Amino acid sequence: MNVQPRDPAPRPAAQDPGAQNPAAHNPAAQAPRPQDEPPVRLAPTPREPRRSGGAGGSGGSRGTVHGRRRFRPRYLLIPLVLWLAFLVGTPIYAWTKADEVAFSPTASKLDDQPGTTYLLVGSDSRAGLTAEQRKEYGTGNASGQRTDTIMLLHTGSGPNLLMSIPRDSLVDVPGYGTTKINAAYAYGGAKLLVKTIQQNTGIKIDQYVEIGLGGLVNVVDAVGGIEICPEQNMVDKLANLDIKKGCQEVDGTTALAYARSRHVSGLGDIDRAKHQREVVSAVGAKVLSPWTFINPVRYWKLNMAVTQTFTFGDGMHWWNAGLWAMAMTSVNGDDGLTCGVPISDLAVHWDPERSTEMFQAIIDDDTESIGDDLCTASGLEGNDGN
Template sequence: MSWPKRILVSVLALVVLFIAFVAGLYLWAGTQTHTVAALAGYAGRPAAGKGTDWLLVGSDSRAHLTARQRRELHVGNDKGLNTDTVMMLHYGDSGPYLVSLPRDSYVPIPGHGTNKINAAYALGGPKLLTRTVEQATGLRMGHYAEVNFLGFVDLVNTLGGVRLCLPEPLRDERSGADFGRGCHDMNGTQALAYVRARYRDPRGDLGRVERQQRFLGAVADRTLGASVLLNPFRLVPVVDAGLSALTVDEGTGVWDLGRMGWSMKRIADGGGRSVTVPVAGSGQERPGAGDVLVWDEAGARRLFDALRADRPIPTSGTN
């Protein structure tokens, strides 16, 4: 066999092996996906808008953490259901956009009066939280994804850490955050402290949601970078850790997760925007709920209307 033919055969063999690897990884990943009944029909549910909308949740479940892990992660023994993170991701002809709904947002919870938005998860799990978000925003969620504390830490450690830059020092003994101004290479425990810190942040929950947005962008950028995607010995453990950390709705597949991750990377690379729902003010006291965040009704409506129609979101009234 001539050298040109040998080279051609070798290249074809590599292509076949690559396709087989990708197909095998895709099929395997489909068997590792954890699902939960998060989306359900109900009377008055908003109609589907244009584009794709995700509800992204960071749960505060500590039921599976050991005593040592609780100490290391600076979390207590509470085994109740809570959410530290509530976000919506939109992509389509417009976007992608990542919209944070602060956990202290004061919204109606179907069947439970009006309270902080994270109370919906504690009262009724993913289904009630999804319904609460849909009715508060007028947007129908097409997908749901949830990450837990332990998975949060393991994914970052498997990636070899993430790099996050701080414009100001961040110190919060309750979360374990202790970072000076500038850029830091953070492991999973440090990254968790970074996104949970809020008690020493003068902006409170609003400051925290901005850190959560930056963190998610950093994870997506690292996960979908060439050093991971082109190295099977890194890609497989990262995919395994990512799927172990995630719980998604029953209709979400591997392809959907890939599109979600790519949209997050686009935002991190400057191809989209991260914003927070406009608020009328912070620190407002409400009976039975404590200090809450009340949305700027007009600004929030303009934002949600743009997302529903898959139009560019307003440049004013959000940050």
């Protein structure tokens, strides 16, 4: 039996690669696809801030990084410079409104002394006060002018010292003999008062500051009032004063009445000098408080009030006034001394030994050596005035 070999099964016809895979005719298309190869990790590159506003920009806020506004120091610098200009420019402008007075005696024989000594004078002149103000302040209608307040402020290498001289102190007034020291101002103004103090103490007066009755009211009101601490209830009809014992905030009118009152206690003028030091120190502390410098309204009112109601000695500059104000703030602290001139009795005779020792310490700029026996509130030995 012959077996006929069968033809092998026909193979499928080879397909044209280009028929179902067009990429076969495209060498570029035959390249492996990215998803067919393992991913290649590239080193990260710093991200750059998006830019905007230029050609091809995508818009958005200028000066931003990743959507956040970039801080620009000049935004803070400009207002800071303007504020500093205001702080410096205001007293310079106000100083152009200040009055000056000649105070140095023409024949002064005192040599220069270390440190700086200021004479602060409170005049009781009614000039410039209206009838309503005289009634409100309780000043009366007295003519002429004398000094309600006489204080020496010494600054130097030791503690700052504020020493009040009672206006009823009996001293030798050049050309007028022995009389009350406040008469020197009435007889010859600032020059004779300075000459009288220098002749009786040996202390050279370097700077002079004078304030009238209305001036104190204006300054206290400009700083928003001050704190006083009367040690007893005080009713003084002559000064228009009626306040209770204890620390309290008062306005300018009450502060003036408190500083002028001398008819409540038996110490009279001695007690008044103590109140005056308290008021002046409180004003100084309020003047240099931080709130004064960050409150533009208060700062402006204060500078205007000081230069329009104070009179300064010739040769004094605005920075001298600033140093004086700074020194006034420290006299009531641990680094300062507040004293009455040493006296021997209630008739306000200066104690010859203790007052001489006090004056010499000021002349030598040696306030560090002044002890409690010399520096008392009343001026009396062993009496703190309380």
